[in-house]
Amino acid sequence: MSTMTETRAPARTGAEPRRGRRPRLPYLLLIPAVAVLLLGMGYPVYWQVITSLQQYGLAQQFGQPPEFVGLTNYSAILTDGYFWTVALRSVVFCLVNAFVTVAIGVGVALLMRAVPTVVRIILQVGLLVAWAMPLVAAVTVWKWLFDWRTGVVNWLLTQLGASGFDGHNWLAQPLSFFLVATVIIVWMSVPFVALSVYAALTQVPDEVLEAATIDGAGPTKIFRWIIVPMIRPVLSIVLLLQIIWDLRVFAQIRLLQDSGAPVRETNLLGNYIYELGIGRQDFASAAAVSILVLALTIAVSWPYVRSLLAEDRS
Amino acid sequence: MSIATPSAVGRSAPARPAPRPSAARARRVAGRVLASVVALVVAALWAFPVYWMVLSAFTPTARLRVTPPSFWPESPTTSNFSGAVTGTNFGSALKMSLAVTGLTVVAVLLFAFLAALAISRFRFRGRTAFVITVLVVQMLPAEGLFIAQYKMLATAGMLNTVVGVSLFYVAAIVPFTVWMLRGFVAGVPADLEEAAMIDGLSRSQAFFRITLPLLAPGLVAAGVYAFLQAWNEFTVALVALPAESAQTLPLWLRGFLAASANRGVDWGEVMAASTLIAIPVIVFFVLVQNRMTSGLVSGAVKG
DSSP, X not given: OHHHHHHHHHHHTOOSOSSSSOTHHHHHHHHHHHHHHIIIIIHHHHHHHHHHTEEOSHHHXXXXXXXXXXXXXXXXXXXXXXXXXXXXXXXXXXXXXXXHXXXXXXXXXXXXXXXXXXXXXXXXXXXXXXXXXXXXXXXXXXXXXXXXXXXXXXXXXXXTTOTTOTTOOGGGSHHHHHHHHHHXXXXXXXXXXXXXXXXXHTTSOHHHHHHHHHXXXXXXXXXXXXXXXXXXXXXXXXXXXXXXXXXXXXXXXXXXXXXXXXXXXXXXXXXXXXXXXXXXXXXXXXXXXXXXXXXXXXXXXHHHHHHHHHHHHO | OTTHHHHHHHHHGGGOOOSSXXXXXXXXXXXXXXXXXXXHHHHHHHHHHHHHHHHHHTSOHHHHTSXXXXXXXXXXXXXXXXXXXXXXXXXXXXXXXXXHHHHHHHHHHHHHHHHHHHHHHOOXXXXXXXXXXXXXXXXXXXXXXXXXXXXXXXXXXXXXXXXXXXXXXXXXXXXXXXXXXXXXXXXXXXXXXXXXXXXXXXXXXXXXXXXXXXXXXXXXXXXXXXXXXXXXXXXXXXXXXXXXXXXXXXXXXXXXXXXXXXTSOOHHHHHHHHHHHXXXXXXXXXXXXXXXXXXXXXXXXXX
16 A cells, blocks of 8 residues: 555656656556565575575574585486486476367367357357366366266276276376376366467458368368468467476376375476475475476476567567 | 258358359258267366266265266255365365455555556666566466475464465466556556546546546456466465465365365265365356456467
């Protein structure tokens, strides 16, 4: 509130044009946002940079001052085979999920274009309802669907004649664990992709498609040579966002691990950081892995940031 | 659906001089019907888990434990809900969620609105730097920061407090809401305000009577977005609110499932608990989703 009154005060003084003469006002308006970002984001990043260069273990927990050790923590992590296992697993998991999500999302968007309005609205409502599910509730429901004893999935597979699914525990094996995680993440992410791509598809003029049909182009050719080039900007942004979001998957894995999954074989980067920091109180290593993850995220997100920046300039 | 299909084809048919109209037409109708069937199956697949959650919430647990499962309501009951609500800590978790979400929404709206005014109404030195910061910060994953955030709160003695966890929520949500509101503020021409001032209103009168009402839809959308983020958040809450008495609803739901697992999960109660958390969110979400989608990819659409 105090900022409100501060910022109002200079504004009330007169009717002079807002640009030029009052250069202080925009800075005053930014104070609260900048302060909260510095405190909530800036300081944690700073703390992690410093801590990742220090020895910070149990001894420091008991009051011993941390010792500057340079890049030792980083070299320890980068020579640790388990870190690379987790990193590779995270990247593969991220790419598989992102591409599967975008492929299904584009398919659903094309479907929305191909069906009558009533069907399209039913489809949109179905997608919206799934998209709206809070993450923890969604994972909980999927655990119930995949429950080994009375879950619908095992029952359905058994009914369909697949053997060995009666009482099958999906979350006990890493591979089927990640299959379940992928199903959940794809289910949660497809609605955003489908609705965004559909919005882009509505911008493709019907006349162009009709002209192509008259010229003898089949559906595959139309898709490849007309639709994809026209919706490419949206496609690439949606794919990039999926990659960024799937790289940070933590909660879904953490919640699925609760059901007795092998933690070490199912950790992704976020879970590894959690285990290092909260579990083992090894803050130096946790900070170093965090910095690596942040650097990776910024590198991957840079094209998206640039495209938004271009939008701001226009 | 079967009524809509032929008429839609009929409308576009004259534009297409096909050599054998009847065969081509039949193929198109068949294609459309097939697409409709696939679309309905997809809709059912995506809606089913939500339907299953609500259905299970109203089904007696004894019925949930036997096969084959029932896909329609059978002797519906509300006892699962009373079981969930009277379970440990539901009341305190609800209070905690409301407090954290309320504080976050108010702070986000105020801070983001002021910042959005600054960057959409003024050109000033450092503006681009601020915009870049906002864009980069909104990309930073909570998982890359939460150890430091945990440590920071622990050092300050603010673990398990509303203010502590809200600080990180506000910092995480403000960037995207600044971006969202920037579009809304830019959409209200400054000339409008100036015209009102020429007509005799003071600067602040013009702002409150002309600009603010026009920004109301944007503020509502941003507020709902902040609500959804704070209400659903799990990762930061997990580290910032370790005490059971300080849990928010998502943490409570996780604990409720874990507690239930000790005596063979009572899925009816767990689904009732999930439903309680999900329903307000689904309602709000459906109201605001249009705005959020266009915010994320608007640059690309204009492209």
